[in-house]
Amino acid sequence: MKLPGIPHSLSGAFVSLAAACTVLAGCASAGNVTAADRQDTFVVSASASGGRLAWARAHKRAVSAASDYCESRGMQASLGIEQMDGIEALQQQGSTIRFECHPKL
Incomplete structure (x- = not known):
């Protein structure tokens, strides 16, 4: 890709840097919902890696997965205990949430 006014070798470096930044900003992904040790x-x-606030993306994805799970059953999620993993900025961050599904009010 040729950027106007920038030598070709630098253009490639900028494109590579932009791609790397996009990967580091990353998306969050969630695993399957599983039954816990208590009934209902x-x-x-969920996890996210790289970039600032990866823990927030992991949390948001876990909450969304819990909400979607309950919503698919015509109910609403009631979030309980959350455990966060990973503390360094470029490290994978994780969120594990225990929740229950309750009838909508």
């Missing part, structure tokens, strides 16, 4: 209690884990 479920667990879901």
